[in-house]
Amino acid sequence: MDIRREDEGGRGRYVTEIEGHEAELTFHKEGSRLTIDHVGVPRALEGRGIGTQLVAHAVQEARARGETLVPLCPFARAKMDRHPEWQDVRGE
Template sequence: MTEATTEIELEGNDAGGRYVLRGPGGAEAEITFRRPDRHQLIIDHTTVPDVFRGQGVGTKLVARVVEDARAAGVKIVPLCPFAAAQFARHPEWADVLKQ
């Protein structure tokens, strides 16, 4: 991955948005989310184009959501199967998982 693609950006508003990592040729890896209220964030979908495969980009995106949720005191509902699988693999993220 090049230097220009290492920054995950947050785009959105109080209702929802996405975390995106841009790569070569305009490729974008992203996690989309909704905010039904100020206390929770619902991860809807994760997309990782082939150009990013094998680099842990999907996990990095989920980790960024977790980091931001911790800082904001928000709980996460991982509806996306990929995000749910990552939460199962990372018990250290349980503090932000909405039960």
């Protein structure tokens, strides 16, 4: 799956397009801290693990960029809670 990052000022998102549908993880940024405020997957793509893949990609990118992730979004929070190996990039 091709996931790209888009930054615009203090906001941004990770986005992928599958079968003409767009799934995204949105965040707002303060320095090296990204607060994940939404993970959205269209109904047509539900059940494929795409939301989890978006969060996993954000974790990998945060490690590479020296950023921390604050999972405000309940979905992102639940995923990060289930993955102890992701805690190194978690901020609160």
